[in-house]
Amino acid sequence: MDSAAPRSTSALLLLLLLLLLLRAERTRGAELTFELPDSAKQCFHEDVEQGVKFSLDYQVITGGHYDVDCYVEDPLGNTIYRETKKQYDSFTHRAEVKGVYQFCFSNEFSTFSHKTIYFDFQVGDEPPILPDMGNRVTALTQMESACVTIHEALKTVIDSQTHYRLREAQDRARAEDLNNRVSYWSIGETVALFVVSFSQVLLLKSFFTEKRPVSRAVHS
Amino acid sequence: MAGVGARGRLVMGWPVLLLLALCAAGARGLYFHIGETEKRCFIEEIPDETMVIGNYRTQMWDKQKEVFLPSTPGLGMHVEVKDPEGKVVLSRQYGSEGRFTFTSHTPGEHQICLHSNSTRMALFAGGRLRVHLDIQVGEHANNYPEIAAKDKLTELQLRARQLLDQVEQIQKEQDYQRYREERFRLTSESTNQRVLWWSIAQTVILILTGIWQMRHLKSFFEAKKLV
Numbered sequence: 001m002d003s004a005a006p007r008s009t010s011a012l013l014l015l016l017l018l019l020l021l022l023r024a025e026r027t028r029g030a031e032l033t034f035e036l037p038d039s040a041k042q043c044f045h046e047d048v049e050q051g052v053k054f055s056l057d058y059q060v061i062t063g064g065h066y067d068v069d070c071y072v073e074d075p076l077g078n079t080i081y082r083e084t085k086k087q088y089d090s091f092t093h094r095a096e097v098k099g100v101y102q103f104c105f106s107n108e109f110s111t112f113s114h115k116t117i118y119f120d121f122q123v124g125d126e127p128p129i130l131p132d133m134g135n136r137v138t139a140l141t142q143m144e145s146a147c148v149t150i151h152e153a154l155k156t157v158i159d160s161q162t163h164y165r166l167r168e169a170q171d172r173a174r175a176e177d178l179n180n181r182v183s184y185w186s187i188g189e190t191v192a193l194f195v196v197s198f199s200q201v202l203l204l205k206s207f208f209t210e211k212r213p214v215s216r217a218v219h220s
Numbered sequence: 221m222a223g224v225g226a227r228g229r230l231v232m233g234w235p236v237l238l239l240l241a242l243c244a245a246g247a248r249g250l251y252f253h254i255g256e257t258e259k260r261c262f263i264e265e266i267p268d269e270t271m272v273i274g275n276y277r278t279q280m281w282d283k284q285k286e287v288f289l290p291s292t293p294g295l296g297m298h299v300e301v302k303d304p305e306g307k308v309v310l311s312r313q314y315g316s317e318g319r320f321t322f323t324s325h326t327p328g329e330h331q332i333c334l335h336s337n338s339t340r341m342a343l344f345a346g347g348r349l350r351v352h353l354d355i356q357v358g359e360h361a362n363n364y365p366e367i368a369a370k371d372k373l374t375e376l377q378l379r380a381r382q383l384l385d386q387v388e389q390i391q392k393e394q395d396y397q398r399y400r401e402e403r404f405r406l407t408s409e410s411t412n413q414r415v416l417w418w419s420i421a422q423t424v425i426l427i428l429t430g431i432w433q434m435r436h437l438k439s440f441f442e443a444k445k446l447v
Contacts, residue, residue, distance in 0.1 A: 029249075030249060030250040030353070030354065030355070031355075031357075032250075032262050032353075032355065033262060033263040033264065033265070034260070034261065034262050034263065035261060035263070042252070043252065043253070044250055044251070044252050045250070045251050045252065046249065046250050046251075047249075116263065121250065129364050129365075129375070129378055129379060129382060130364065130365055130368060130375060130378065143376055144375070144376060144379065147376070147379040147380070147383065148379075150383055151379070151382065151383060151386070154383065154386040154387065154390065155386075157390055158386065158389065158390060158393075161390065161393050161394075161397075164397070165265065165393070165397065165400075168397070168400055168401070168404070169265065169400075171404065172400065172403065172404045172407065175404060175407045175408055175411065176407050178411055179407050179410055179411040179414065182411055182414045182415055182418065183414060183418075186414070186418035186421075186422065189422060190421070190422060190425060193422070193425060193426060193429060194425075194429070197429040197430075197432075197433055200433065201433055201436055201437065204437060205437075205440060208440070208441075208444055208446070
């Protein structure tokens with residue numbers, strides 16, 4: 001009884017340790033779209049293990065001149081990436097230090113346009129589909145490797161669909177903005193036209209209605 | 221489970237608990253800081269009939285210890301989800317740790333807003349709250365080990381299921397793309413029409429105003445006996 005107890009607990013410990021290790025290497029990724037108000041900065045933080053590769057993709061979807069400042073800092077406070085007024089960019093880095101990495105988007109240079117920003121932050125490689133597949137001893141069969149290839153290809157398709165969707169959203173926002181602006185400017189111009197023509201007539205009439213000598217009236 | 225003998229349980233129990241605690245206490249991923257009454261909104265542009273699962277965890281800043289507490293009961297977050305037309309799909313209060321799910325019925329931009337409603341923050345936190353957030357959309361929201369266990373699938377069958385889900389996601393996105401392109405085309409055609417009609421209208425108004433000006437001034441000068 002006593003010998004069975006340590007064996008089952010050691011198996012449990014091993015399983016938990018394996019789970020912990022898998023969690024460490026797990027893809028933690030976030031794909032978010034948020035609105036950045038004018039003169040504001042928003043930061044996001046992520047815990048990264050040493051030696052793990054992470055990538056940051058970002059794109060400005062709507063707002064102003066479609067540009068944003070972005071910088072990435074490592075846990076020691078060094079800036080490992082900094083760009084100003086970029087419309088979209090992609091940045092990958094292998095973490096040398098374990099800790100919390102911070103990436104920030106800044107719209108501080110803009111006074112009135114708030115921006116919608118999309119970012120995709122991926123850490124590590126994709127985990128196996130089943131948790132206990134990580135320690136397989138046999139090679140993949142042809143079927144399995146074909147499935148893996150198709151999966152990777154479909155991931156690329158989904159990624160390119162996302163980028164296309166973002167570009168289309170940007171163009172559509174611009175087209176809708178243009179549509180509204182045509183209306184406002186047309187109404188504004190019509191009003192200005194009426195105001196100018198009435199005031200022209202009134203002004204001319206005022207030149208001639210003063211009780212002035214005929215010579216001055218003729219002169220003006 | 222930690223051992224049959226009582227002594228075995230005492231000796232072997234704590235490393236298990238420690239490992240369990242380590243597993244549980246790991247950060248759930250991306251986090252950001254939020255102020256007390258601040259509302260943080262995220263936009264998800266998704267096709268219809270797509271499931272979105274969001275997980276969040278909050279930590280409060282402890283002013284005395286100058287560190288974020290691991291978990292604080294009593295903190296609440298209000299989650300509000302709006303569909304593309306602005307109608308509220310989900311509006312619920314969750315605890316300091318929560319999970320929200322919704323399925324989109326119309327394609328478009330859904331807005332997920334989070335804000336804290338806790339009054340304790342003003343007293344203890346100095347106005348800072350750390351929010352760990354994880355939003356999974358569509359086929360990323362599927363939990364494959366769970367599906368394998370529930371439907372008793374082999375590894376290959378599970379892979380096939382994953383590929384089918386991915387292809388379905390791609391199909392939905394393409395349908396949504398078609399709908400978006402139609403909207404874009406309608407907007408462009410509307411702009412085209414507006415430019416045409418407003419240009420004609422403004423030219424007509426300009427001519428009419430010019431004619432009115434001339435006639436009015438002519439009658440005015442005739443009355444003044446200058447013409």
